Amino acid sequence: MRLDRVLQLRILQVLAANYPEPFYRFPGTNDLGADYFEILSNLFYLSEHKLVACRFIHDEDGMDINGSVRITADGLDFLEADGGLSAILGTVTIKFHEDSLKQLIELRLNEAQLPKEEKHRLLQSVRELPADSIKHLTTRLLDLGMDNLPRAVELIRTALG
Numbered sequence: 778m779r780l781d782r783v784l785q786l787r788i789l790q791v792l793a794a795n796y797p798e799p800f801y802r803f804p805g806t807n808d809l810g811a812d813y814f815e816i817l818s819n820l821f822y823l824s825e826h827k828l829v830a831c832r833f834i835h836d837e838d839g840m841d842i843n844g845s846v847r848i849t850a851d852g853l854d855f856l857e858a859d860g861g862l863s864a865i866l867g868t869v870t871i872k873f874h875e876d877s878l879k880q881l882i883e884l885r886l887n888e889a890q891l892p893k894e895e896k897h898r899l900l901q902s903v904r905e906l907p908a909d910s911i912k913h914l915t916t917r918l919l920d921l922g923m924d925n926l927p928r929a930v931e932l933i934r935t936a937l938g
Contacts, residue, residue, distance in 0.1 A: 781815065784816070791808070793856055803820070820846065826851075828848070828852035829849060
């Protein structure tokens with residue numbers, strides 16, 4: 778058995794063309810250009826990844842499809858260039874509480890090689906910043922980090938090389 782990405786795509790496309798109706802007799806080897814065992818193996822793989830919905834039976838003759846085969850919403854979204862609704866619904870919003878941001882900034886300031894008095898003054902200033910100023914400072918720090926991303930990639934490459 779070998780996994781075949783081209784065959785998997787053809788299987789998904791056939792099922793998508795029939796959506797939302799299931800197949801009760803899955804297209805044969807002539808329709809997909811593969812032998813039945815290859816189709817079954819790749820269908821099983823797609824099922825494990827929840828791109829298709831079907832059940833399998835195992836008996837003395839081997840494995841076979843038990844019932845219908847249908848593409849799932851995840852399977853349809855997989856076929857979409859933009860990732861479908863899964864991409865939209867899977868968007869993660871990260872929110873940091875003001876105190877958490879202050880703690881992160883304070884941690885870096887404490888680790889910085891600065892004179893004791895300057896470090897104390899900066900830490901005190903951060904602790905007294907209002908929420909809007911913390912938000913602005915965090916945005917500026919993020920911008921600075923993104924501006925230095927190429928340097929970070931080079932550092933990672935050097936460390937792993």
